[in-house]
Amino acid sequence: xxxxxxxxxxxxxxxxxxxxxxxxxxxxxxxxxxxxxxxxxxxxxxxxxxxxxxxxxxxxxxxxxxxxxxxxxxxxxxxxxxxxxxxxxxxxxxxxxxxxxxxxxxxxxxxxxxxxxxxxxxxxxxxxxxxxxxxxxxxxxxxxxxxxxxxxxxxxxxxxxxxxxxxxxxxxxxxxxxxxxxxxxxxxxxxxxxxxxxxxxxxxxxxxxxxxxxxxxxxxxxxxxxxxxxxxxxxxxxxxxxx
Amino acid sequence: xxxxxxxxxxxxxxxxxxxxxxxxxxxxxxxxxxxxxxxxxxxxxxxxxxxxxxxxxxxxxxxxxxxxxxxxxxxxxxxxxxxxxxxxxxxxxxxxxxxxxxxxxxxxxxxxxxxxxxxxxxxxxxxxxxxxxxxxxxxxxxxxxxxxxxxxxxxxxxxxxxxxxxxxxxxxxxxxxxxxxxxxxxxxxxxxxxxxxxxxxxxxxxxxxxxxxxxxxxxxxxxxxxxxxxxxxxxxxxxxxxxxxxxxxxxxxxxxxxxxxxxxxxxxxxxxxxxxxxxxxxxxxxxxxxxxxxxxxxxxxxx
Numbered sequence: 001x002x003x004x005x006x007x008x009x010x011x012x013x014x015x016x017x018x019x020x021x022x023x024x025x026x027x028x029x030x031x032x033x034x035x036x037x038x039x040x041x042x043x044x045x046x047x048x049x050x051x052x053x054x055x056x057x058x059x060x061x062x063x064x065x066x067x068x069x070x071x072x073x074x075x076x077x078x079x080x081x082x083x084x085x086x087x088x089x090x091x092x093x094x095x096x097x098x099x100x101x102x103x104x105x106x107x108x109x110x111x112x113x114x115x116x117x118x119x120x121x122x123x124x125x126x127x128x129x130x131x132x133x134x135x136x137x138x139x140x141x142x143x144x145x146x147x148x149x150x151x152x153x154x155x156x157x158x159x160x161x162x163x164x165x166x167x168x169x170x171x172x173x174x175x176x177x178x179x180x181x182x183x184x185x186x187x188x189x190x191x192x193x194x195x196x197x198x199x200x201x202x203x204x205x206x207x208x209x210x211x212x213x214x215x216x217x218x219x220x221x222x223x224x225x226x227x228x229x230x231x232x233x234x235x236x237x238x239x240x241x242x243x
Numbered sequence: 244x245x246x247x248x249x250x251x252x253x254x255x256x257x258x259x260x261x262x263x264x265x266x267x268x269x270x271x272x273x274x275x276x277x278x279x280x281x282x283x284x285x286x287x288x289x290x291x292x293x294x295x296x297x298x299x300x301x302x303x304x305x306x307x308x309x310x311x312x313x314x315x316x317x318x319x320x321x322x323x324x325x326x327x328x329x330x331x332x333x334x335x336x337x338x339x340x341x342x343x344x345x346x347x348x349x350x351x352x353x354x355x356x357x358x359x360x361x362x363x364x365x366x367x368x369x370x371x372x373x374x375x376x377x378x379x380x381x382x383x384x385x386x387x388x389x390x391x392x393x394x395x396x397x398x399x400x401x402x403x404x405x406x407x408x409x410x411x412x413x414x415x416x417x418x419x420x421x422x423x424x425x426x427x428x429x430x431x432x433x434x435x436x437x438x439x440x441x442x443x444x445x446x447x448x449x450x451x452x453x454x455x456x457x458x459x460x461x462x463x464x465x466x467x468x469x470x471x472x473x474x475x476x477x478x479x480x481x482x483x484x485x486x487x488x489x490x491x492x493x494x495x496x497x498x499x500x501x502x503x504x505x506x507x508x509x510x511x512x513x514x515x516x517x518x519x520x521x522x523x524x525x526x527x528x529x530x531x532x533x534x535x536x537x538x539x540x541x542x543x544x545x546x
Contacts, residue, residue: 050429051428052425052428052429071428071433072425072428072429073427073428073429073430073431073432073433073434076428076429076430076431077431081429081430082429084426088423088425088426089423089426090418090419090422090423090426091422092422093418093422097415100415101415101416101419101427101430101432102430104412104415104416104430104432105416105427105430105431105432106430106431109412110412110413110416110431110432111412111413112411112412112413113407113408113411113412113413113414113440113444114407114411115411115412116410116411117410117411117412117414117415118410120412121412157430161430161431
């Protein structure tokens with residue numbers, strides 16, 4: 001069964017096609033890497049899948065359910081989670097509060113105007129933070145964390161929701177070599193009942209996380225296949241590897 | 244603890260100060276409930292409303308109309324007024340929340356201006372520019388001190404319930420939609436609905452302040468529905484510190500003291516209000532409450 005099925009997806013900005021007839025299928029449990037030069041439409045593709053943008057045409061299916069017209073919060077409730085290329089955290093709030101908001105999003109309690117949020121959710125947030133090795137920072141405002149730690153929080157927030165499909169938008173962007181290795185470990189440790197789709201520029205690190213690779217160029221899929229197939233394909237070299 | 248201390252201090256006012264100041268304190272508290280309800284939207288929801296006088300005014304007008312035209316007592320007038328205000332907030336929320344930011348501000352302003360115009364022109368119903376007079380206070384609280392205690396009780400309960408709302412899971416979600424609406428959607432939160440519920444809740448408390456307002460003055464005039472009234476509320480929140488619980492109270496005190504007390508000595512109190520506001524914005528752009536807290540911390544760490 002396909003965890004994510006995209007069919008002839010289209011999106012244009014003011015006549016300029018950003019996603020031009022993209023179709024792809026990601027099997028349940030798969031690790032899919034999406035690569036392509038700047039402006040290839042990778043992040044736009046993610047925004048269409050999550051519902052931040054609405055498609056001009058085509059269809060998006062999550063586990064054989066058509067979600068093309070669903071609002072983004074409804075897609076989240078069907079098991080879709082994402083991280084952002086540009087850090088999108090609640091900077092003024094503590095780390096535990098950030099994680100707690102992620103936990104709250106999928107419970108009925110999110111509508112409750114009674115009781116105290118911190119009392120009801122911080123304990124569970126600590127559990128999540130322990131798993132990703134950030135428990136010692138749980139009381140700190142996110143704004144005081146180092147950049148590498150914020151990247152880790154991005155992923156932790158998504159993982160807290162135990163998603164069925166996880167979209168990682170450049171999880172290694174701007175990190176040092178050591179930090180990249182540690183984030184890579186975190187991603188590698190994600191259980192296989194979560195399907196992972198990842199946009200990443202750092203080929204050295206990302207390649208061996210991926211089962212299959214899709215190359216996007218000018219809003220189109222130009223190559224798709226296993227690691228070896230894609231790397232060997234001359235079209236990949238032409239548009240992306242540049243040699 | 245600190246809040247109980249404040250409550251005790253406020254309860255002492257009628258024992259220490261004369262009737263004039265007790266009445267002034269009543270007005271400050273009523274305005275504080277109004278400002279606190281604006282703060283729910285502006286401070287915690289990041290939604291700048293310039294039309295919140297609509298809820299104060301409509302609730303005041305409704306209760307006055309029910310009492311004066313239908314001859315019903317406060318036991319009927321107050322719930323009818325609040326119900327009408329909440330229904331209106333629900334409808335207005337549907338319209339205003341099609342936008343955020345400046346668009347939201349303009350829509351709230353436009354909606355409240357419609358009501359202001361109606362109150363001014365529908366003379367057969369509202370007596371237009373003469374206003375509606377002849378309202379009574381509930382429980383026969385005509386003396387200054389007993390009425391002040393009534394207002395203090397209602398204010399304390401109102402502020403407490405608004406504080407509970409902000410601390411609740413829904414309140415946490417509200418602050419989340421203020422800071423990162425897109426992320427909140429991706430996390431499964433219904434951003435629009437969280438805002439709409441808050442809009443209605445804020446409308447309700449605006450309505451409560453309207454009831455207290457019309458009880459205090461025993462009179463209601465279209466000016467209560469005007470842009471000036473909405474702006475003064477907004478000013479109080481910003482001056483006191485938006486997104487803090489104490490901010491609207493302090494801000495309400497600043498605005499009302501300037502408007503009622505200082506104006507007895509200085510004719511152009513509006514100008515003074517302007518200067519005070521400029522001073523606050525320059526030296527404590529986050530508002531008096533967070534500003535003083537910051538200065539206090541700096542003072543303590545130096546000492």
